Amino acid sequence: xxxxxxxxxxxxxxxxxxxxxxxxxxxxxxxxxxxxxxxxxxxxxxxxxxxxxxxxxxxxxxxxxxxxxxxxxxxxxxxxxxxxxxxxxxxxxxxxxxxxxxxxxxxxxxxx
Amino acid sequence: xxxxxxxxxxxxxxxxxxxxxxxxxxxxxxxxxxxxxxxxxxxxxxxxxxxxxxxxxxxxxxxxxxxxxxxxxxxxxxxxxxxxxxxxxxxxxxxxxxxxxxxxxxxxxx
Numbered sequence: 001x002x003x004x005x006x007x008x009x010x011x012x013x014x015x016x017x018x019x020x021x022x023x024x025x026x027x028x029x030x031x032x033x034x035x036x037x038x039x040x041x042x043x044x045x046x047x048x049x050x051x052x053x054x055x056x057x058x059x060x061x062x063x064x065x066x067x068x069x070x071x072x073x074x075x076x077x078x079x080x081x082x083x084x085x086x087x088x089x090x091x092x093x094x095x096x097x098x099x100x101x102x103x104x105x106x107x108x109x110x111x112x
Numbered sequence: 113x114x115x116x117x118x119x120x121x122x123x124x125x126x127x128x129x130x131x132x133x134x135x136x137x138x139x140x141x142x143x144x145x146x147x148x149x150x151x152x153x154x155x156x157x158x159x160x161x162x163x164x165x166x167x168x169x170x171x172x173x174x175x176x177x178x179x180x181x182x183x184x185x186x187x188x189x190x191x192x193x194x195x196x197x198x199x200x201x202x203x204x205x206x207x208x209x210x211x212x213x214x215x216x217x218x219x220x221x222x
Contacts, residue, residue: 004154006154009152031209033209033210035211040215040216041213041215041216042116042202042204042213042214042215042216043155043202043211043213044213045210045211048209048210088154088155092209097143097160097162097163097168098143098162098206098208098209099143099145099157099160099162099168099170100157100209100211101157101171102147102154102155102156103154104152104153104154105154
């Protein structure tokens with residue numbers, strides 16, 4: 001499957017700081033998504049992006065679909081302790097229904 | 113509550129044993145998926161079913177089989193478990209790209 005490179009692998013920040021993470025692919029994707037996984041749970045969809053250049057917000061979260069269609073970015077503003085978890089990017093695999101390839105995740109730790 | 117239900121939540125198998133992981137969704141989604149999650153590897157697609165009656169291989173299908181029993185249920189079978197199959201398994205369903213995941217099955221093969 002297409003390789004998704006997600007960076008950074010982990011982040012350790014203080015409450016109130018802003019967070020940025022990104023995902024790059026060797027292939028063009030038509031759809032980019034960002035999921036969050038809380039400890040012991042399955043991932044939950046945060047934001048979906050469908051067009052190159054699209055910028056979408058969900059509360060303190062903002063994600064962008066890169067112009068080249070090979071990358072995407074997620075920003076979290078004013079982080080809080082409940083932002084702790086693993087954030088995954090995912091891209092649509094061509095000719096496979098809605099099957100997604102996931103990145104390896106960014107583990108976020110927030111200290112009060 | 114609507115969602116994806118996986119059973120069992122935990123399982124320990126001996127090498128060579130077989131078992132079936134069960135998954136059911138009550139959201140009338142057409143598509144269902146099985147992923148495995150290993151430390152540092154993210155989520156890797158094992159098999160998926162785009163609609164009732166169809167199944168397709170994902171990135172890591174070797175050692176697994178699946179059955180889309182009906183629209184609600186999608187099971188994953190390990191015929192002869194190996195230690196390399198120790199992992200957390202997630203089932204998901206979707207109408208489009210917005211997946212709903214189950215809470216996972218933690219499988220250990222000794």
